[in-house]
Amino acid sequence: MGKYEAIMELFLEFISSQKKDAYEIPVGVSNRHIHLSQEDLDTLFGSGYSLTKLKELSQTGQYACKETVTICGSKGAIEKVRILGPVRSKTQVEVLAGDSFKLGLFPQTRMSGDLQGTHGITLIGPKGSVMINEGLIVAQRHIHMNTKDAEFFGVCDGQIVSIEVKGLRGGVYNNVIIRADDNSTLECHIDIEEANAMGIDGKSKIKIIK
């Protein structure tokens, strides 16, 4: 190897180490929201109803809808809970831990889709109401990425990592699940309570630590 090549190699190594050190994972902060099955959508909004897209979300094909519902527990109700589309095979209600006190329901923290044995809740729409037997969760924080990103960060689908947040209120969150597949966009998903607790906003970036 010549002198020039050796210097280039060192330079490239330096660049890639800088890149890996950077706080380069964007954060998506979510408020309480609902995913509905078509059957429950029909009951709440009328037979054959289709959702109205309000805003595309960063994960391809996912969008926030114009429609909202009221969610109701034994102690109280929360109005205007946003529906996210498209419809899913099963209705899922994602609330904030602080909502538990208002609702009188104490949901488990789960990954999206892992609903077996979770709490039920009542949903009220303009045309009717539905009582689901399970599906109420506090979403477990996670990072979406494609398989190339996973390779870059040296992680795999399902792996549990910690994330570090810079700033005055910064810190470390443990138990963040990696969700890697072929067509996800790199983004760390946390809820608004987790974001507030560490001074995170939509412009913040986080770093994986293992």
Ligand SMILES: [Zn+2]
């Ligand atoms: Zn997500």
